[in-house]
Amino acid sequence: MTIKTSKKTAVDVNAIRRLIKKHKKNDLMFAALGMFVIASLTITLIILFLDLVLDGYPKFTLDFFTNFPSRRAARAGILSAWVGSSLVLLVTFFVAVPLGIAAGIYLEEYAKKNWISDIIEINVSNLAGVPSIIYGLLALGLFVYSFGLGQSILTAGLTLALLMLPIVIVSTREAIRAIPIHIREAAYAVGATKWQVVLHHVVQYSYGGILTGVIIGMARAIGETAPVITIGALTFIAFLPPSPVSIDPPFLNFAWLNAGFTVLPIQMFNWISRPQHAFHINAAATGAVIIILTAMMNGFAIKLRYNVRKKIKW
Amino acid sequence: MVAKNKHNEIVKAESKDLNFFYADGTQALKNVSLPVYENKITALIGPSGCGKSTFLRCFNRMHDLYPGNRYDGEITLHPDNTNILDKKVDPIEVRMRISMVFQKPNPFPKSIYENVAYGLRVRGETNARVIDEKIEEALKGASLWEEVKDRLQDLAFNLSGGQQQRLCIARALATEPEIMLFDEPTSALDPIATVNIEELMSGLKDKLSILIVTHNMQQAARISDYTAYMYLGELVEHDKTDTIFTKPSKKETEDYITGKFG
Numbered sequence: 001m002t003i004k005t006s007k008k009t010a011v012d013v014n015a016i017r018r019l020i021k022k023h024k025k026n027d028l029m030f031a032a033l034g035m036f037v038i039a040s041l042t043i044t045l046i047i048l049f050l051d052l053v054l055d056g057y058p059k060f061t062l063d064f065f066t067n068f069p070s071r072r073a074a075r076a077g078i079l080s081a082w083v084g085s086s087l088v089l090l091v092t093f094f095v096a097v098p099l100g101i102a103a104g105i106y107l108e109e110y111a112k113k114n115w116i117s118d119i120i121e122i123n124v125s126n127l128a129g130v131p132s133i134i135y136g137l138l139a140l141g142l143f144v145y146s147f148g149l150g151q152s153i154l155t156a157g158l159t160l161a162l163l164m165l166p167i168v169i170v171s172t173r174e175a176i177r178a179i180p181i182h183i184r185e186a187a188y189a190v191g192a193t194k195w196q197v198v199l200h201h202v203v204q205y206s207y208g209g210i211l212t213g214v215i216i217g218m219a220r221a222i223g224e225t226a227p228v229i230t231i232g233a234l235t236f237i238a239f240l241p242p243s244p245v246s247i248d249p250p251f252l253n254f255a256w257l258n259a260g261f262t263v264l265p266i267q268m269f270n271w272i273s274r275p276q277h278a279f280h281i282n283a284a285a286t287g288a289v290i291i292i293l294t295a296m297m298n299g300f301a302i303k304l305r306y307n308v309r310k311k312i313k314w
Numbered sequence: 315m316v317a318k319n320k321h322n323e324i325v326k327a328e329s330k331d332l333n334f335f336y337a338d339g340t341q342a343l344k345n346v347s348l349p350v351y352e353n354k355i356t357a358l359i360g361p362s363g364c365g366k367s368t369f370l371r372c373f374n375r376m377h378d379l380y381p382g383n384r385y386d387g388e389i390t391l392h393p394d395n396t397n398i399l400d401k402k403v404d405p406i407e408v409r410m411r412i413s414m415v416f417q418k419p420n421p422f423p424k425s426i427y428e429n430v431a432y433g434l435r436v437r438g439e440t441n442a443r444v445i446d447e448k449i450e451e452a453l454k455g456a457s458l459w460e461e462v463k464d465r466l467q468d469l470a471f472n473l474s475g476g477q478q479q480r481l482c483i484a485r486a487l488a489t490e491p492e493i494m495l496f497d498e499p500t501s502a503l504d505p506i507a508t509v510n511i512e513e514l515m516s517g518l519k520d521k522l523s524i525l526i527v528t529h530n531m532q533q534a535a536r537i538s539d540y541t542a543y544m545y546l547g548e549l550v551e552h553d554k555t556d557t558i559f560t561k562p563s564k565k566e567t568e569d570y571i572t573g574k575f576g
Binding site for chain 1: 407
């Protein structure tokens with residue numbers, strides 16, 4: 001038995017193939033362009049990082065982390081800088097996170113949608129883009145002089161908290177908005193109040209996104225130099241602030257909040273501005289430390305988001 | 315006094331001259347007066363956009379969640395004759411008495427157990443034994459118990475679509491509502507899951523009163539005792555389901571039922 005095959009065709013198959021080939025060239029061109037842009041960005045970043053690591057390599061010793069800065073480059077370390085950065089970030093975290101999340105929840109869930117909330121919304125988004133030195137000037141006038149908080153860890157923490165707030169607020173609102181309306185309605189339909197919906201559902205389903213925003217904000221704060229210089233952080237400091245925890249009751253003390261301090265980027269800036277090459281090595285090592293810290297925080301944020309997404313499917 | 319009406323049924327709730335306006339000013343309901351009978355299934359049918367879902371969502375004040383929506387008229391809930399649309403009546407109180415199952419299964423991203431328990435927790439129930447018992451009862455009522463009794467701590471998302479919808483029914487059932495609202499509960503489900511849910515609803519009416527929106531006329535014919543046909547925000551006809559489907563009194567109803575329109 002022979003199989004009859006069609007002899008008729010209304011279209012020119014070869015013309016179609018040529019057309020597809022032509023269209024696919026655009027696909028290819030865009031993919032190549034994208035690859036090129038991404039590759040050049042990534043490679044630049046990697047080269048910068050490798051350069052820092054190679055320059056700073058001799059300083060990657062325990063001593064570098066446990067020594068105070070010194071006039072002799074070989075003995076100088078970043079102890080006061082990383083302790084300062086940690087304490088400042090601690091203040092920033094405890095101020096910006098509760099305020100930012102609460103503000104985000106309020107704006108998204110409670111605030112009436114009218115022209116006032118529109119103005120607030122536009123301004124919060126704009127604040128995220130204000131140059132950080134402006135925050136420094138604001139903090140100098142407000143915290144240092146008006147409130148008399150001095151050039152302290154508290155002032156720096158509050159300043160960076162201002163810087164971080166819009167990031168936390170915006171990411172909180174976005175995370176909340178990602179919760180589908182039908183899940184909300186389900187909760188209300190069972191008889192939940194607004195607060196119960198927020199506490200039992202909204203916060204629990206959006207914390208991945210919120211924490212991502214928090215960590216990205218912290219990663220930004222850790223690298224900020226300009227506002228911290230503006231409020232008058234020290235550049236050379238050979239003592240540590242009083243310890244926040246003690247073995248005697250009440251175990252916590254807050255004297256460290258008023259202490260002078262320096263932070264990693266300022267230490268780096270200080271070293272880089274010296275003429276001696278040996279200090280430049282220190283600066284490179286500090287830069288590598290900052291980049292590694294930032295990368296670790298961002299990596300943690302990505303992991304967190306991934307974990308939450310695995311658990312929650314809409 | 316027990317309220318009765320022309321069908322000689324016990325009235326559980328009734329809307330009187332209900333008008334509803336969305337925030338943009340569109341009037342979605344026009345003078346709808348419709349009773350919901352006790353221990354009966356009342357089906358709302360009509361073409362898309364006729365206001366049947368809008369009407370259903372008045373019964374648990376879902377429209378209150380979005381600013382600018384406005385009710386005019388009343389829905390009286392018996393035996394206490396509460397006008398549940400009254401501004402003085404808290405919508406949460408209404409939702410505690412009248413529960414709802416939505417078009418798309420919408421379980422919380424929590425365990426099966428927590429999904430059913432949520433209504434009880436909102437009502438302040440903390441006794442774990444009581445919650446356990448009520449969850450078992452609700453899941454049995456929703457014909458889901460046998461399938462999930464060994465994995466109550468699993469995430470609800472791991473269930474199939476039909477199981478998720480039965481879970482939502484269990485969630486709505488656990489709080490022993492007086493009326494249950496169903497908004498096209500089977501439109502996202504396959505035929506077998508649909509049959510399951512339909513059988514389930516027929517079993518539920520012994521305990522409570524049901525108001526269901528469906529775009530599937532066969533479904534209305536299969537499960538409901540009374541059917542209301544709505545068109546352009548108005549109630550065209552309301553009668554026993556048999557009557558509506560065999561000898562409707564209005565021409566528009568007949569045209570819709572026979573597929574000439576809609």
